[in-house]
Amino acid sequence: MAKLVIYLNCEDARSQAAFYTEALGGEILNMVTYEAGPWSDMPEKDKNKIMHMTFTAGGVLFYACDSIGEPIQRGNGAFFYLSFETEEEAYAAFDRLAVGGEVIESLKVQFWGDLFGQLKDQYGVIWQIAVENTSPSM
CATH class of the missing domain: 3.10.180.10 (2,3-Dihydroxybiphenyl 1,2-Dioxygenase, domain 1)
Known part of the structure; x- marks a missing residue:
């Protein structure tokens, strides 16, 4: 059996999660930055970005991360x-x-x-x- 979790690829995961938890009620459960990872060649500008975050909004569990390396492209393939x-x-x-x-x-x-x-x-x-x-x- 599988469990479906929405995973958001964000430009700014902190602010997006804060918006959803405020709009729908919820909380940020945990957050790990890229700085905590094993990469020695991580650019300084990306170290404080979110590698993985979990939060609840409206009673739904979400995962999120900050995109690094390429811009976000939203589509209409899922709602x-x-x-x-x-x-x-x-x-x-x-x-x-x-x-x-x-x-x-x-x-x-x-x-x-x-x-x-x-x-x-x-x-x-x-x-x-x-x-x-x-x-x-x-």
């Missing part, structure tokens, strides 16, 4: 889908994640019955926020 139990939780998370980002689709009741919205956060990550209809008509 983070968060399903909440209440509309209040969903609206609060949506509004906080949208700060500095772009609303793709406002959070509203959709034709299939779910409260659903989509946004791209300030880091280029696409989030789908929902409260699932417990008795769908589809």
Whole structure:
């Protein structure tokens, strides 16, 4: 059996994790910099970057690291889908994640019955926020 964990490749893992833990509630569990690694040829500018971090946000476990050597390229091949139990939780998370980002689709009741919205956060990550209809008509 496998366990799925979201692993974020970041430009600034510290600030991205801080944003998510603040927006969704959570905490940074641990963080290791590249300086702690065995590389003797690590450039000075990269030593304080995050090699591995674990944090929780919205009750979900995340891993993260800082990209070194090449820039981050976000795509649309995967979304983070968060399903909440209440509309209040969903609206609060949506509004906080949208700060500095772009609303793709406002959070509203959709034709299939779910409260659903989509946004791209300030880091280029696409989030789908929902409260699932417990008795769908589809």
